[in-house]
Amino acid sequence: xxxxxxxxxxxxxxxxxxxxxxxxxxxxxxxxxxxxxxxxxxxxxxxxxxxxxxxxxxxxxxxxxxxxxxxxxxxxxxxxxxxxxxxxxxxxxxxxxxxxxxxxxxxxxxxxxxxxxxxxxxxxxxxxxxxxxxxxxxxxxxxxxxxxxxxxxxxxxxxxxxxxxxxxxxxxxxxxxxxxxxxxxxxxxxxxxxxxxxxxxxxxxxxxxxxxxx
Amino acid sequence: xxxxxxxxxxxxxxxxxxxxxxxxxxxxxxxxxxxxxxxxxxxxxxxxxxxxxxxxxxxxxxxxxxxxxxxxxxxxxxxxxxxxxxxxxxxxxxxxxxxxxxxxxxxxxxxxxxxxxxxxxxxxxxxxxxxxxxxxxxxxxxxxxxx
Numbered sequence: 001x002x003x004x005x006x007x008x009x010x011x012x013x014x015x016x017x018x019x020x021x022x023x024x025x026x027x028x029x030x031x032x033x034x035x036x037x038x039x040x041x042x043x044x045x046x047x048x049x050x051x052x053x054x055x056x057x058x059x060x061x062x063x064x065x066x067x068x069x070x071x072x073x074x075x076x077x078x079x080x081x082x083x084x085x086x087x088x089x090x091x092x093x094x095x096x097x098x099x100x101x102x103x104x105x106x107x108x109x110x111x112x113x114x115x116x117x118x119x120x121x122x123x124x125x126x127x128x129x130x131x132x133x134x135x136x137x138x139x140x141x142x143x144x145x146x147x148x149x150x151x152x153x154x155x156x157x158x159x160x161x162x163x164x165x166x167x168x169x170x171x172x173x174x175x176x177x178x179x180x181x182x183x184x185x186x187x188x189x190x191x192x193x194x195x196x197x198x199x200x201x202x203x204x205x206x207x208x209x210x211x212x213x214x
Numbered sequence: 215x216x217x218x219x220x221x222x223x224x225x226x227x228x229x230x231x232x233x234x235x236x237x238x239x240x241x242x243x244x245x246x247x248x249x250x251x252x253x254x255x256x257x258x259x260x261x262x263x264x265x266x267x268x269x270x271x272x273x274x275x276x277x278x279x280x281x282x283x284x285x286x287x288x289x290x291x292x293x294x295x296x297x298x299x300x301x302x303x304x305x306x307x308x309x310x311x312x313x314x315x316x317x318x319x320x321x322x323x324x325x326x327x328x329x330x331x332x333x334x335x336x337x338x339x340x341x342x343x344x345x346x347x348x349x350x351x352x353x354x355x356x357x358x359x360x361x
Binding site: 016019020023026027028029030031032033034035036037038040041043044047054055056058059060061062063066067080084088095143146147148149150151153154167170171172173176191194195197198199201202203 | 219220221222223224225226227228229230231232233234235236237238240242243244245246248249251252254256257259260262263264265266267268269270271273274275
């Protein structure tokens, strides 16, 4: 079921052996779900200057668990669930740090272009001293690539009216519940449409070569 | 977000967030089937991610080992320093401590001692007091004065 609420916090600190054992026990389809989620979050982070890929995120999620920066109650949350939660937090923290550090600025504060019609990227406006010029260029390219991927997805679903409407709602910042109410559909129908969009993105995006998707 | 209009970064982020929700709450088998249909090798995906996860565990273990080694080295050098500066045996260190206080009685007040009766000080108290005196530079002053 799709929810608008974040998962509840787990309570227990896992041992190294418990984590190792849980890694070994993950099923192939769970690795696939973890991969899809990690790739999605890596793309989101690329919008804010990150060059991490799915594997980096999974490794970092494990590290945050082991370093006791995130707790886990196996009775309440599955191992997969706690990893997804860790990656969700990492992406959110990255965005926050990026905005605070000045690497990224909120869209509303970006100027659309100068007198010569040359757009200034966030990198031009707020160069990140932690990145060298080459890294800044790669980060800016990544951000541009990801926006392009979402744009392509929108084009890719244009024959599916319902999917277009739901994507419009998503991009406008509506929650799932608000979209359900606006489109006068039930939650099951909404979830089915969301699944169609997800499938289209899976089918479409791997074909595009960029620094973070593969 | 209309067709042919390039989304803004925030719009792209919102779409990705909703897709993430759909992946998070979706059926793992269905997601795996979608990936397979789109040309992903699921065995390869699993083995690559598993390797990354295990690398995280290995990195943590090595880091822990490194910290333990560091702590051991710090503790070894502390013991070595203590032996070199304060004396080999607890008796020698006790004598050293009292000789410092005898030479510099004003230091008594600088030491935060729980025991008023100095004869009640344990070996550990003496060691930590000597360390405090060393930090204060009192031992060096005394050594310089003797040399």
